[in-house]
Amino acid sequence: MENQTQETQSTTTSKPKRTRRPSKRPRSHEENTIEASASTEVEHTAAETSAPKKSQAKAWSIDDFIVPEVEGKVRFHDLNLPDRVLKSIAEMGFEYCSEIQAETLPMTLQGYDIIGQAQTGTGKTAAFLVAMISDFLDYPLEEKRPNNFARGLIIAPTRELALQIADEAVKLTSNCHLNVVTLVGGLSYEKQKIALETENVDILVATPGRLLDFARSRKVQLGKVECLVLDEADRMLSMGFIPDVKSIIRMTPHKELRQTMLFSATFPKDIQALAQQWTYIPKEVSVVPKEATNQNIDQVIYTVEADQKWPVLRQLINENGGQRTIIFVNRRDETRDLYERLRKANINCAILSGEVAQDKRVKTLNNFKEGIIQVLVATDVAGRGIHVDNVELVVNYSLPDDPEDYVHRIGRTGRGGEVGKSVSFASEDDSFMIPEIERVVGESIRCEYMVNTSQ
Known part of the structure; x- marks a missing residue:
């Protein structure tokens, strides 16, 4: 929802703040086609001087990306995006904007700051990436700068989330010259240092700690950042990263001289205050449904004795065949114990916790995405970074200590309009959390008492 205080601002302050972009105007289809054709002709001319003559390939145009108009839906066609971005979007299989994309892109493409409330799985990553990439293509650098000066900076709370944002950024820049660099802890510092020295840092995706290390040693420069994105700000707060984030933001240009996009699933008072501090006359957008949880998720709580959890879980997994499943536990030692039980039961599984080395966590997550790992x-903390489509089942082996974590956990399933299921075990140790969880989700959750489950 748009910031209500903005209505009282003068007409000058209600305009996009980036005055160096005053001439951004809608480009006609003919202009886009001429630009694409001219670019192709230059490439062919250069190729012809050094290679045998080949039949010319037809330049890609928006006519190759046919998407019918549908009432109530916004097509990417309708947003005046550069053809190179549209081509990447077409190659990724997207046609219509998600709600957060439809709400934010018309404003961010004009240079407005955004405070967005959206849960994971809503398409917010593409929302801020499309805006950033389009802006960089429409307004290329006017002078060469050293490689390590970042143009766009995206800060995420977890390594897994940062790597997945970077992966999507690489796909969206596959048809242009923009380069993506990732700085996260747990992976080779030396390789990341070499990337900063040898590659243009057009889009920098980073976690706070590793980024601050590089920034303080001046191996990466943030003084010319044009666009700043803070993703999952509430999680950065809960993980204690806000002091690092404040230090990083002080290294970037003043908020009036950069575009800032801040996204968060929840907005506690601390995040509300920081959002206003870090943005300049922002537009506010919320696409969180009235229900705190996705209505595509079938939720059930099994009330069980502590010693029933394992046989019920094993039965549940066996009944669901090869479905992609995530099981959440509260402590690292529980992950190890449960993993050993699953492995001995010949269930294809892996661990994702803070005690697992980062390179192994990345490999595990990729194997899970590709279906090599079932469970x-x-x-x-590790689970918050899991952004994988087609997760059919989420199991809360123990109810979370924080009711908000319940929402984040089950949000791993039912993403992108798919139907999912969550099963939670509640024993005498944690069943007192059920009313608190129901209060947070805003509805009663079906409870079933499990008996005679041992095999």
């Missing part, structure tokens, strides 16, 4: 056993 993940995860803790909350």
Whole structure:
């Protein structure tokens, strides 16, 4: 929802703040086609001087990306995006904007700051990436700068989330010259240092700690950042990263001289205050449904004795065949114990927790995405970084200590309009959390008492 205080601002302050972009105007289809054709002709001319003559390939145009108009839906066609971005979007299989994309892109493409409330799985990553990439293509650098000066900076709370944002950024820049660099802890510092020295840092995706290390040693420069994105700000707060983030933001240009996009699933008072501090006359957008949880998720709580959890879980997994499943536990030692039980039961599984080395966590997550691994056993911190489509089942082996974590956990399933299921075990140790969880989700959750489940 748009910031209500903005209505009282003068007409000058209600305009996009980036005055160096005053001439941004809608480009006609003919202009886009001429630009694409001219670019192709230059490439062919250069190729002809050094290679045998080949039949000319037809330049890609928006006519190759046919998407019918549908009432109530916004097509990417309708947003005046550069053809190179549209081509990447077409190659990724997208046609219509998600709600957060439809709400934010018309404003961010004009240079407005955004405070967005959206849960994971809503398409917010593409929302801020499309805006950033389009802006960089429409307004290329006017002078050469050293490689390590970042143009766009995206800060994420977890390594897994940062790597997945970077992966999507690489796909969206596959048809242009923009380069993506990732700085996260747990992976080779030396390789990341070499990337900063040898590659243009057009889009920098980073976690706070590793980024601050590089920034303080001046191996990466943030003084010319044009666009700043803070993703999952509430999680950065809960993980204690806000002091690092404040230090990083002080290294970037003043908020009036950069575009800032801040996204968060929840907005506690601390995040509300920081959002206003870090943005300049922002537009506010919320696409969180009235229900705190996705209505595509079938939720059930099994009330069980502590010693029933394992046989019920094994039965549940066996009944669901090869479905992609995430099991959440509260402690690292529980992940190890449960993993050993699953492995001995010949269930294809892996661990995702803070005690697992980062390179192995990345490999595990990729194997889970590709279907090589069926079941993940995860803790909350590691699980928050799991952004994988087609997760059919989420199991809360123990109810979370924080009711908000319940929403984040089950949000791993039912993403992108798919139907999912969550099963939570409640024993005498944690069943007192059920009313608190129901209060947070805003509805009663079906409870079933499990008996005679041992095999």
